[in-house]
Amino acid sequence: MNKVNWKFDNTYSKLSKSFRELIKPTPVHKPEIIIFNHQLAKDLNLDFSRLNNEELSNIFSGNDLPKETITLAQAYAGHQFGHFTMLGDGRAVLLGEHLDNKKNRYDIQFKGSGRTSFSREGDGRAALAPMLREYLISEAIHALKIPTTRSLAVVKTGEKVVRENLLDGAILTRVASSHIRVGTFQYIAATQNIENLNTLVDYTIQRHYPQLTSSKFKAYDLLNLVIERQCSLVVDWMRVGFIHGVMNTDNMSISGETIDYGPCAFMDHYDPKTVFSSIDKFGRYAFSNQPPITKWNLARFAECIVPLIDKSEDYAIKLATDLIDNFQNIYEDKWLKMMKNKLGLFGEDYKDKKLIIDLLYWMEKNKADYTNTFCNLMDINSNEIYKNNDFINWKKEWKKRSKLNNSTKEKQGKLMKINNPTVIPRNHKVEEALAEADKGNLDKMKKLLAILKKPYDNQNNIEEYQAPAPLSNEKYQTFCGT
Known part of the structure; x- marks a missing residue:
């Protein structure tokens, strides 16, 4: 061995x-x-x-x-x-x-x-x-x-x-990088053993946040960095239309990695309320709920380490609450920057947020594909839907904005290329590959894996992997697999 x-x-x-x-x-x-x-x-x-x-x-x-x-x-x-x-x-x-x-x-x-x-x-x-x-x-x-x-x-x-x-x-x-979860802290906190809780904080810092080793405020600083890292993670999910599907606190890694792929899926046409998981009856983990649920999970993490933030419980709660409440500001800043990157926009303009919201509203209203809409803006994907007058008018505003802040078409294209995948794991192609693999034939899965290894490249002859699922009266559902 x-x-x-x-x-x-x-x-x-x-x-x-x-x-x-x-x-x-x-x-x-x-x-x-x-x-x-x-x-x-x-x-x-x-x-x-x-x-x-x-x-x-x-x-x-x-x-x-x-x-x-x-x-x-x-x-x-x-x-x-x-x-x-x-x-x-x-x-x-x-x-x-x-x-x-x-x-x-x-x-x-x-x-x-x-x-x-x-x-x-x-x-x-x-x-x-x-x-x-x-x-x-x-x-x-x-x-x-x-x-x-x-x-x-x-x-x-x-x-x-x-x-x-x-x-x-x-x-x-x-x-x-580890399997330490918010739920790990919840388990130790529930035993009310402060020594073990201190051990877990120290172990987590040593493993994932060594820059905090000499901090005098370890628990507070750890909470701050975990908030930052989780915020970046969920913004990345939103960037590519990924829906985790089961964001329980035991499925949130302290390292900031995506973990536990149960009923996960990718959004086709843009709808912020998209839910695929068969067990998510009320849309708790819908696409647009992923940021607030991340904040909710982080609040549960904060509750666990309150005794280590300060000897005064009231003051510790205030410090933790202030950090958690700031999640929204951190998220909105990161989300706005991410969406501007997807649109290839440099610098600042007071109309940026409206420009983005208008595009998302148009996508939702017209059931436009999330991934392919950004590909269309990069002149990769052509479809009748993008000949819509409202979209053409929106593009005029986008092109005007694109010329600001010393931008060039080349710089814009480069920024968009590294932020917009041309291919994602389309749910129907995933199901096809898994159905064949279940019968002992891995050819479709291996081909899909090969294509998905280069998601930002403009690959040849992969149109069937870029198209959303054919229209169907049946709602696509994913299952936990447990």
């Missing part, structure tokens, strides 16, 4: 028992490697070239663990659709933390690896299609240059899992 070049340094396992349960993955009957991320392995300085498929299957099913691992399930809690629950890794096992040759630290985690003490009524297993969805979408989000967990491998277990039907079981190997 050493020939792979694993370099595990398992700091999380050294935390107190309150944080985790030491447990091994449950062996599986007949593992079979389905997809493997060679580029990610290379990025991690891992070399699997001397292993055959059987050896790979045994490693990534948990049947043959690297010697340096200290496997564990992490404890965390979460507000799930607003309701607080004590949770934990009910079907995931952390192998440990791998260090690359630059000493960057990565969690290596199995998802679908069997029951733990946190499983409650679950079987601890996962089905093939949802694991392939996470692989596909997380790699697409990475290519879109948005912080995310990544996927190293998917293995079929050779066993069935019982959901509505009998499905092929699978295990995903997830790579993350």
Whole structure:
């Protein structure tokens, strides 16, 4: 196993028992490697070239663990659709933390690896299609240059899992800068153990925010930086029309990475109320609700660390509240800058916000495709809808604004190109690829992955991957896959 070049340094396992349960993955009957991320392995300085498929299957099913691992399930809690629950890794096992040759630290985690003490009524297993969805979408989000967990491998277990039907079981190997969540802090805070809470703050700072190591106000400064990072993340989601689908506090990573790809999807025609998740009955996690829900989740994080912000509870609450209340200002500034980048606008103009809102209103009213509208402005996508008089008039105003602040067409085009994807994971193409993969044919998935690796390039012959789904009376829905 050493020939792979694993370099595990398992700091999380050294935390107190309150944080985790030491447990091994449950062996599986007949593992079979389905997809493997060679580029990610290379990025991690891992070399699997001397292993055959059987050896790979045994490693990534948990049947043959690297010697340096200290496997564990992490404890965390979460507000799930607003309701607080004590949770934990009910079907995931952390192998440990791998260090690359630059000493960057990565969690290596199995998802679908069997029951733990946190499983409650679950079987601890996962089905093939949802694991392939996470692989596909997380790699697409990475290519879109948005912080995310990544996927190293998917293995079929050779066993069935019982959901509505009998499905092929699978295990995903997830790579993350860590799995510390808002829910991790909620779990420790709920135990009312201040020593453990201090430990978690220190551990998080050491791992993700080392610039705060010598701070005299660690908890306050940590909250401030987490707000900033989460704000940047959700602005990036809004930039590409991504809808996470289940923004529970246990699905918000303190590192600022996108995590837990359950009922996620991408918006086709622009509608701020877009919801795809089958379990989101009231639109709590709709596209336009993602910023306020991020703020809500951050407020729950702030509540956890209030005892560490200041000895005076009232003063600590005031300090935390002021930071949380400022979220809206930070978000609006970042969002406005992002939208101006999408439109290739430089400098400031008092009409900028109105220009943006007018475009979004036109898109919503005319059911225009979000991604393709910006492509049209870059002269990439042509469609009858863009011959609409209101849109033509809007473009005149946009072109006038574009000439301000020493801008040139070349500079504008360059700015737009790095902010507007020409292709996204279209929901119907994702479903097509997953349906074929479920039957054992990965050709469509591999082709889709190859196209999604270059989302900002003007690729040839990919029109079918750029078109929104054909009109249908059936509402597209995504499912958690648990």
